[in-house]
Amino acid sequence: MKCHFTVYRYDPQADEKPGYQEYEIDAEPTDKILDCLNKIRWEQDPTLAFRSSCAHGICGSDALMINGRIELACQKLVRDFKSGNNFVIEPLPLFDVVKDLIVDLEPFFEKYRQVEPYLEAAKNETGKEFIQEAENQEFIEPAVRCILCASCTAGCPINRANPDYLGPAALLRAFRYIFDSRDITTDKRLESIDSEDGVWGCKTMWWCTEVCPKEIPITKCLGQIKRAIKQSSKKK
């Protein structure tokens, strides 16, 4: 069937300002939106720039806006949309556009690095694994599903208002280590995000949870962090 694509275009080296370009392609209802973009690039316009790699929702390369909603282009099929055969494709909001659908994610990863995203464990003298209860592993499991696609942070209204806010993805990573029973720096981790730029920046608006392509209950996880901070300050 014929599908009509309206695609955001911007080449900062050549264009004064961004614009939109129209394309018409033949697509199957089972084609991914990423397949459609590839069709445009391979058959009509090799200058169209977008990121992609695994093409099945694991690598996190191709988060963008489809019909005004943040999605992974490889995880949505033509048949998933009720917009008829018309699609509007735009880059992720919040971040600077490098070219067309490609944004600069460096600020996103900078926040991520700030939460010291690595296990701080006691020295393991056994020469084997740490014992971890299955329940604990299952508790942090939702956060482990994160693929760093930046959808949540791009979708969060607080991030737009406060550029210093760590944002949902970085806080979710903090959650993953705060509640990992093997980590011994829980208090330090809680302290480091006990601020308005940290977890209290979250106003429980649920937008991050709404757009997460891995269906991670991000807002709930952030709520668990808030509760843990309250409990730890009571103890003191």
Place this chain on the structure above:
Amino acid sequence: MEHQYDVIIVGSGLAGLRAAVEIGKDAHVAVLTKVFATRSHSGAAQGGIGAALGNEEEDHCEWHAFDTVKGSDYLGDQDAIEILANDAPRAIYELENLGVPFNRTPEGKIAQRAFGGHTSNYGKAPVKRACYAATRTGRVILDTLWEQSLRRGIEFFDEFQMLSLIVHEGQCCGVVAYELSTGQLHVFRSKAVLLATGGAGKIYKTTSNAFASTGDGMAIAYRAGAPLEDMEFVQFHPTGIYKLGILISEAARGEGGILLNNQGERFMERYAPIIKDLAPRDMISRCMLEEIRAGRGIDGKDYFHLDLTHLGEDVINKKLAEITSFARTYAGVDPVKEPIPVQPTCHYMMGGIAADASGHVIVDEKNTAFTGLYAAGECACVSVHGANRLGCNALLDTLVFGRRAGICIKEFIQAVDFPKLAEQTEKQDGDRINALMNSTGKESSGPIRSELQESMMENVSVFRQKDSLDAALAKIMQLKERYQNLSIQDKGGVFNRDLLDAIELGHLLDLAEVITCSALHREESRGAHSREDFPDRDDKNFLVHTMARIDADKGPQIFTKPVTITKFEPKERKY
């Protein structure tokens, strides 16, 4: 722009990052990656990583080694396989200690499950050897090693495409790379280069591999004179989603899923009476094609049903979460209620850059090292997988041999100074890019690539014979001619994907030629290489590695290298 590092690692998947973590703060290390580090294709590995921990039932490293040798159809080098199996438990405990969130047993140990070709007691029954994190094992290890690399201050050059190796008087002294976001050329001067660039599944039409899996490291090493080993052995994984090739992990069968033909028959019982649906991948893919020829594909077509419905919602959602969502999203089926339509999909290259168990790239049958050049992971051929890799051994290979390469490189860089570079080392690459950018040819990458992928799928996949291989080779030569008339329509310097497509296509064409020539040379059937005109294994003539070295005029030159056999004498391979 010029840079200088002790070590350049090309590729940010598990092999590259494990080496980076090993070298860590002891040296000045940079990782070059064509994607952003966490987008590497190791992240797509689903089902698990093999190690004889014995957390669920009795297991031994020697059983693991035997299974790997038998799985390789006796072509794997047994000294390297022993290293792989014996080092596996240490490698897993180390990952766990670094933070990898493995699933747990009720006692809080690392949980394990069954996987294809992994058995107890030398083939008696399936054994639970695969350590896993649901069906996202690769991704959680990738994230953990990336985070550990950040902690160690490893520098990353994300979205840099390697163009060539700098080789001076037989020594590798760095890499020339193209920065995607600016179009600039960069010269990275170094004492050692580790290639960890992964596979080349994009040579085939149906593949589980990422767009980035275009064999860049293999092709660039080959062009620099390093031989490629055992390239005819290409793994087709039996359970890709029908028409799409997206992988449904072997873990689905490890947890009890079964394959059914159009009679509703569990056909693997006929072919592998002992381990049935957990037979190795080469065997199941072959059996599927035989079932299709006998008219027993579903609806008479070229696919089968993978049935998980009897496993129950809890197992499916908890232990097989990711693949459940793939089936729902892409095939529109709910595995709790209905079977998943599957067919073989190109998954893994057993062959690669000839390397030894310390990571040295080797240049001949005597294992002479290519000074300064190392390789690990899927792009390398050590060879631990021989003619067919077992599931769960790929991740293990990256970690064990990534680390060993790291150790070896650390020693090497302490002993040597920076090699001298020729003036204007990047000129050749610059000229090549300019020629592509300014070409007025009439060809573009898209059609050449799809014709290549279709021909390789048709002629050089699970079953091969001389006629089809000759046809494929003729096609490749014709496509190589057309490649000379390629032009780039995107004239810009920012994220020029058109140019990147062209560079990658050049690599795919070179590798397709090597695969096809190696397959023509091997006149026997072994592991993933099934010659219909030579249906039997021929240990007398072909219990040897195929080595292909470039010759600019005559194409790949084939020679052979002996297989190392230690404990396990070649036997008939039955399951």
